[in-house]
Amino acid sequence: MAESDGNSAKRPTIYDLAEIAGTSPSAVSSILNGTWKKRRISEKLAERVSRIATEQGYAVNLQASLLRRERSRIIGMIVPKYDNRYFGAIAEQFEIMARARGLFPVITCTQRDPDLEFEAARELISYQAECLIVTGATDPDRIGEFCAAAGVRAINLDLPGSNAPSIVSDNFTGARDLTALILSRIERDFGVIQPLWFIGGRGRDHNTAERLRGFKAAHRQIGLSVLPDRIIMPGYSPHKAIAAMGTKTLADRSGLFVNSTITLEGVIHWLNEQRHGSGDIRLGCFDWDPFAALLPQNVGMIEQNVPAMLEATFELVETPPTGNVRLKIPCILRGIDNYPVNP
Amino acid sequence: MAESDGNSAKRPTIYDLAEIAGTSPSAVSSILNGTWKKRRISEKLAERVSRIATEQGYAVNLQASLLRRERSRIIGMIVPKYDNRYFGAIAEQFEIMARARGLFPVITCTQRDPDLEFEAARELISYQAECLIVTGATDPDRIGEFCAAAGVRAINLDLPGSNAPSIVSDNFTGARDLTALILSRIERDFGVIQPLWFIGGRGRDHNTAERLRGFKAAHRQIGLSVLPDRIIMPGYSPHKAIAAMGTKTLADRSGLFVNSTITLEGVIHWLNEQRHGSGDIRLGCFDWDPFAALLPQNVGMIEQNVPAMLEATFELVETPPTGNVRLKIPCILRGIDNYPVNP
DNA sequence: CATGCATGCTCAATCGATGTAGCATCGTTG
DNA sequence: CAACGATGCTACATCGATTGAGCATGCATG
Numbered sequence: 001m002a003e004s005d006g007n008s009a010k011r012p013t014i015y016d017l018a019e020i021a022g023t024s025p026s027a028v029s030s031i032l033n034g035t036w037k038k039r040r041i042s043e044k045l046a047e048r049v050s051r052i053a054t055e056q057g058y059a060v061n062l063q064a065s066l067l068r069r070e071r072s073r074i075i076g077m078i079v080p081k082y083d084n085r086y087f088g089a090i091a092e093q094f095e096i097m098a099r100a101r102g103l104f105p106v107i108t109c110t111q112r113d114p115d116l117e118f119e120a121a122r123e124l125i126s127y128q129a130e131c132l133i134v135t136g137a138t139d140p141d142r143i144g145e146f147c148a149a150a151g152v153r154a155i156n157l158d159l160p161g162s163n164a165p166s167i168v169s170d171n172f173t174g175a176r177d178l179t180a181l182i183l184s185r186i187e188r189d190f191g192v193i194q195p196l197w198f199i200g201g202r203g204r205d206h207n208t209a210e211r212l213r214g215f216k217a218a219h220r221q222i223g224l225s226v227l228p229d230r231i232i233m234p235g236y237s238p239h240k241a242i243a244a245m246g247t248k249t250l251a252d253r254s255g256l257f258v259n260s261t262i263t264l265e266g267v268i269h270w271l272n273e274q275r276h277g278s279g280d281i282r283l284g285c286f287d288w289d290p291f292a293a294l295l296p297q298n299v300g301m302i303e304q305n306v307p308a309m310l311e312a313t314f315e316l317v318e319t320p321p322t323g324n325v326r327l328k329i330p331c332i333l334r335g336i337d338n339y340p341v342n343p
Numbered sequence: 344m345a346e347s348d349g350n351s352a353k354r355p356t357i358y359d360l361a362e363i364a365g366t367s368p369s370a371v372s373s374i375l376n377g378t379w380k381k382r383r384i385s386e387k388l389a390e391r392v393s394r395i396a397t398e399q400g401y402a403v404n405l406q407a408s409l410l411r412r413e414r415s416r417i418i419g420m421i422v423p424k425y426d427n428r429y430f431g432a433i434a435e436q437f438e439i440m441a442r443a444r445g446l447f448p449v450i451t452c453t454q455r456d457p458d459l460e461f462e463a464a465r466e467l468i469s470y471q472a473e474c475l476i477v478t479g480a481t482d483p484d485r486i487g488e489f490c491a492a493a494g495v496r497a498i499n500l501d502l503p504g505s506n507a508p509s510i511v512s513d514n515f516t517g518a519r520d521l522t523a524l525i526l527s528r529i530e531r532d533f534g535v536i537q538p539l540w541f542i543g544g545r546g547r548d549h550n551t552a553e554r555l556r557g558f559k560a561a562h563r564q565i566g567l568s569v570l571p572d573r574i575i576m577p578g579y580s581p582h583k584a585i586a587a588m589g590t591k592t593l594a595d596r597s598g599l600f601v602n603s604t605i606t607l608e609g610v611i612h613w614l615n616e617q618r619h620g621s622g623d624i625r626l627g628c629f630d631w632d633p634f635a636a637l638l639p640q641n642v643g644m645i646e647q648n649v650p651a652m653l654e655a656t657f658e659l660v661e662t663p664p665t666g667n668v669r670l671k672i673p674c675i676l677r678g679i680d681n682y683p684v685n686p
Numbered sequence: 687c688a689t690g691c692a693t694g695c696t697c698a699a700t701c702g703a704t705g706t707a708g709c710a711t712c713g714t715t716g
Numbered sequence: 717c718a719a720c721g722a723t724g725c726t727a728c729a730t731c732g733a734t735t736g737a738g739c740a741t742g743c744a745t746g
Contacts, residue, residue: 376733378734378735382735405733406731406732406733408734410731
């Protein structure tokens with residue numbers, strides 16, 4: 001970044017304002033931080049100093065202020081991506097709810113990169129965050145360990161860890177219900193009962209494992225067993241999904257369980273290329289997207305209950321739990337009955 | 344937030360580490376911030392202190408560090424929402440590019456609320472941000488004025504202001520080209536040449552005004568004039584779009600210019616309710632969304648060139664311009680030819 | 687053996703805001 | 717008129733990291 005011009009005035013401090021107003025820095029400080037009544041500063045001086053502060057474009061130096069205060073009221077969050085509705089909603093709701101509680105939210109995006117996750121966590125702690133919400137981290141325990149050593153509280157959101165309280169969706173039940181829905185729609189629309197494909201995610205990832213467990217449970221419930229070669233876990237990005245599916249052939253009347261909206265992008269791309277565009281496929285997707293819901297093949301989406309998850313998060317923030325809780329928040333199944341695709 | 348437990352150790356400082364290591368705080372400081380070679384600290388001591396720092400979970404207190412340093416390297420950004428691909432991409436790219444330049448990005452989301460925008464800007468300046476990227480602000484000049492008074496550089500992104508350099512998409516050309524595309528598709532698919540509807544945004548909003556200008560220019564180009572009662576500007580949110588359209592009747596073979604993906608959500612909802620689902624409508628939308636692109640009625644989307652916009656932004660960050668530049672970044676028209684909707 | 691220089695550290699002032707302790711002035715009361 | 721309380725301020729230490737100045741030691745050189 002360019003050095004600030006020599007001529008452009010430096011940011012004014014309480015010492016500058018005190019000199020202009022002909023008073024002391026202490027008075028200025030207490031006037032600007034609202035404690036002036038308690039300190040018996042006259043209304044007259046308070047008004048004059050406030051006016052000068054506005055004129056000079058004063059903004060408190062939080063570095064200095066927070067250094068002196070015992071609490072920062074900063075609450076940090078790391079999120080992996082901003083490229084889908086789920087994490088977007090988490091970030092937005094988090095900021096709103098934090099502000100409503102008089103806290104200062106700071107969010108950092110970490111690109112699903114374990115090292116960047118760790119560096120970002122360290123950075124937020126350096127900012128004196130009093131609490132860290134670790135969202136969708138690939139290695140939450142590494143961060144949890146550091147937080148513990150630094151004496152900062154950590155809460156895992158979306159993906160659980162073993163050394164800090166965790167709040168996750170009930171992935172098993174959500175996936176089981178979505179799988180059951182897809183299976184029943186295939187039967188209704190195509191008249192066939194057959195195992196589905198599972199596409200997206202990583203096998204070591206807790207949520208993917210849980211969803212696969214739900215996926216299998218729903219199959220078992222109607223006497224089907226899952227075919228191992230129909231489980232494709234190449235990660236989350238669209239192009240990885242496309243590459244992984246490139247090797248497969250998908251019969252008509254197939255059903256797909258798609259593990260995330262970002263994977264769904266790749267899946268749809270692939271289906272369109274394979275001329276599977278129309279009525280010969282049914283799919284459901286874990287996570288909600290308003291436009292994806294309109295895809296003609298789509299029979300249902302799982303919406304994770306972001307407000308409930310964050311409500312639970314802030315409850316843990318406000319009253320730290322004893323022991324290592326793991327909360328499961330039920331998901332919302334949004335069944336879809338789009339216009340008929342087989343006219 | 345709950346007070347930190349009395350028993351949990353406070354965060355260690357360089358003084359704590361110095362005592363443990365049996366050395367001075369200065370030595371510890373220089374070892375941990377990388378200036379120790381210049382200060383002729385022995386490798387042996389450096390290693391020992393580093394080890395102790397790791398053991399103790401030390402993280403530098405940025406409040407103290409930044410207070411002393413002359414530069415913060417913090418670069419702030421405010422964005423209105425995280426609920427669409429455009430702002431999500433801006434936020435994500437901004438963080439990546441800032442980090443690549445050795446800067447510390449801090450982003451705040453302001454809900455399109457002018458007061459919150461201003462408060463957030465003030466807060467970022469209080470964090471000692473050296474530069475503020477003001478994205479999609481409803482009142483950028485208010486923030487620009489404050490930044491000028493505080494001696495902090497501001498750059499307007501997405502929506503222009505009059506007192507700071509601005510980087511905006513070429514909304515006029517983008518809208519004109521998209522409008523021309525929709526008009527030509529209506530002629531091709533329906534055999535009619537008629538004015539389109541314009542839906543979404545606010546009339547006083549610069550981008551909406553520019554897009555409307557492009558919308559009108561494209562009509563003029565083929566000898567049509569725009570009908571004033573077909574211009575609906577109720578804001579951006581889906582439910583506002585639905586409410587505003589509730590009063591209108593849309594003939595078959597109509598064409599719609601939709602001003603944002605978030606408005607499009609409401610439009611699609613309304614169309615489906617009105618049983619306009621299938622092949623009797625064509626629309627185009629300003630802003631890109633991968634799933635919205637698959638809507639059968641959709642004939643094209645404008646993708647704003649986020650990488651180019653941020654490239655230009657960081658160029659301004661690095662070499663502050665003289666005078667009040669306003670850069671226009673061309674958009675990308677993504678024409679879509681979805682599977683036939685009139686089988 | 688005095689001098690110079692390199693090595694390996696420590697000391698202390700500093701950044702800006704905060705808050706406790708304290709000072710000066712004024713009016714009131716016994 | 718002394719004592720006291722209220723009013724309206726100021727002085728100063730403090731938070732943790734940084735950094736220029738400086739100190740002590742060891743070794744080499746004339």
